[in-house]
Amino acid sequence: MSVIRFCGVKKSFDSSVVLDGLSFEVENGEILAIVGPSGTGKSVTLKHIVGLLEPDEGTVEVEGDPRIGYLFQSGALLAWLTVYENVALPLKETTRLKDKEIDAAVMDALRMVGLEDSADKYPGELSGGMQKRAGLARAIVRRADIVLYDEPTSGLDPVTALSIHRLIKKLNSEQGVTSIVVTHDIQGALNLADRIMLLKDGKAVAALKASEFASSDNPTVREFLTAMKGELK
C-alpha cells in the first residue's frame, strides 16, 4: 500500500523550474533513496511531503495522518537548548505527556542514536555526526511513521556515515518506519535502500529496486553511475 503519492508535481522558483511533472509513490515500510545531481529538486521533493512547499501544479497525497520526522542536512537543532531539550521539544510543545513520560521517550530516542551520554551538551559542543544523530533522535522521538532524511551522511566520515545508515535500517526493521533518504552517496543508497529513484531535471527518470539499479540498462542511470564513479575516483 502506498503512503505517499506524487502526481504530476510541478514547482518553480522565480523562472527556474525545479520539479517538472514529478510522479512517484512510496510504499508503506520501504526505504526509498532519492539520488540525482545537485539542483534536481531532491530536497524540494521532501519539503512538499511535509507541507513546507505547495506544488504549483499536480498533487501530493500523504495517506492518513502519519507522524512525520524530518532530519535536516544541518541537524537544525536549536542552539540555546541542550541535546535533551532539543529532543524533548516536540513532546513538550505538542503533547500533554507528563515529564516522566517525556523523559523516558527522550532517553529511549537518545539511546537509539547512541547519544545518551551527551544529553546535557549544547549543539555547538557536538561534532557534525553527533548533531545529525541528535537531529535524528528528535525526528523519531514522537514515534514517527515516516522519516525523511535530507543528506543524512553528507560531510561525515565513512564510519559515522555507516552508523547513520545502520540507524535508518534499524528504525525500518524494528519500528516499520517508512523512510525517504535524499543522498549523493550512491554506494550508501545501494546498501541501504529497498528502491532507488533517480531524479533529473525535476523528473523521476528511474525508480528501481536497489539490487537492479547498479545493473540497469537505462542510459540516464548508467550516465549517473559513471559520473558518480568518476567522482569517487
Next chain:
Amino acid sequence: MKFVKEVGVAGKIGLGSILLFPSVFRSCDSREDFAHQLYKTGISTLPVVTVVSLFIGMILALQVGLELRRFNQEIYLGAAVMISLIREMAPFSCGLCLASCVGSSIAAEIGTMKVNDEIDALKIMSISPLKYLAAPRILALAVMAPLVSFYCCVVGTIGGGIVGATQLGVDFGQYMSSAMSIAEDKDLFVGLAKALVFGLVIGIVSVSEGLGTKLGATGVGKSTQRSVIVSFLLILMFGYMITRICYR
C-alpha cells in the same frame, strides 16, 4: 507591490503574535523563556540606555540652558529638560536603543535560524514559530519599552541637572523642583504609550525581517540592517503621529 506584500506579511506576523500573547504564560518553559527575553530586552540594555539617556539629558540642558541664560531664565531649565524628555526624547532614545540593541539581535537570531532550517524544523514538529519565537520576544519588548523609557527620563533628567549645576550655575534642588512642577500625568502616560508602541513596532519589524531572511549569511546581514532602518523610520513616524493626536 513588493512593499505592500511586505507590509501585509509583517501585519500578519504582528497580529498573529499579539493574539498568541496569552500562550507565553501557559507553560513553565514558556514563562521561563519569557523571563529570559525580559532580561535580554530590559536589563542587558541598561548600560547603553544609561549612557545614551544621560548624554541626551546633558546635551538638552546645555543647549536649552545657554539660551535661557541669555534671558536670565535658568530657573526653568528643569522644566524645559523634563518636558522634552518625558514627551519625546525618552521614548525616542529608548526606541533607538532597543531597535539597535535588541531588534537587531532578534532579526539576526531568527534570520540565522531561518537559513539553518531551524524555523522549518519547528514547523515540521507542529510548533508555531510565532508562538514559540515571536510572541515572547514581541511581548517582552512591549512590556520593557515603557519601563526603559521611564528609566531614560529619570537618568536624562539627572544628567540635565548635573550640567545645570556644574556648567550653568543652576541649583540641583531648584532644577529638580522645576522639573517636577511641569510634568503632568498626561505627559507621562503619552510618553509611556509611545514607548509601548515603539516596543511593539521594533518587535514586529525584527521578527518579520528575521523570518523573511533568504540567502545565507548575506541575507542575515541584510535582514539585521533592514530591521534597524525600518524600526528607526517607523519610530519617527509613529512618534509624530502620536504627538499629533495627543497634543492638538
